[in-house]
Amino acid sequence: xxxxxxxxxxxxxxxxxxxxxxxxxxxxxxxxxxxxxxxxxxxxxxxxxxxxxxxxxxxxxxxxxxxxxxxxxxxxxxxxxxxxxxxxxxxxxxxxxxxxxxxxxxxxxxxxxxxxxxxxxxxxxxxxxxxxxxxxxxxxxxxxxxxxxxxxxx
Numbered sequence: 261x262x263x264x265x266x267x268x269x270x271x272x273x274x275x276x277x278x279x280x281x282x283x284x285x286x287x288x289x290x291x292x293x294x295x296x297x298x299x300x301x302x303x304x305x306x307x308x309x310x311x312x313x314x315x316x317x318x319x320x321x322x323x324x325x326x327x328x329x330x331x332x333x334x335x336x337x338x339x340x341x342x343x344x345x346x347x348x349x350x351x352x353x354x355x356x357x358x359x360x361x362x363x364x365x366x367x368x369x370x371x372x373x374x375x376x377x378x379x380x381x382x383x384x385x386x387x388x389x390x391x392x393x394x395x396x397x398x399x400x401x402x403x404x405x406x407x408x409x410x411x412x413x414x
Contacts, residue, residue, distance in 0.1 A: 286348035322402035340368035
């Protein structure tokens, strides 16, 4: 009887409250768009940005947000300081050093520049043709982000 209770308890824990957000790379997007057209949400962040980390640890761990992102969009989690070369949308994007131990990937600049500057965190939304249709450069809690997703679904 104890084993049965433990199994039921385990199944209850694993089936609720642990939704997993699906991440895709830029290189996967073109193939995915051929299967099903969706908007792409790119979360551009850095390791040192406290607001970026707060969004990663709260907004993108919210079960409602995870469900909406997984069901309606392709989600790309993109570190702006990514050093690897990225091939996306028939272009090549490289890491550009801008100091002794810092730099930014050219793709982060292209997707995240708003009013001639780049500030983090950035949410950039692309249509299925990889054109920027929305950019937001503010920390958004789950409730605020849910409103943005609802507008983007339409």
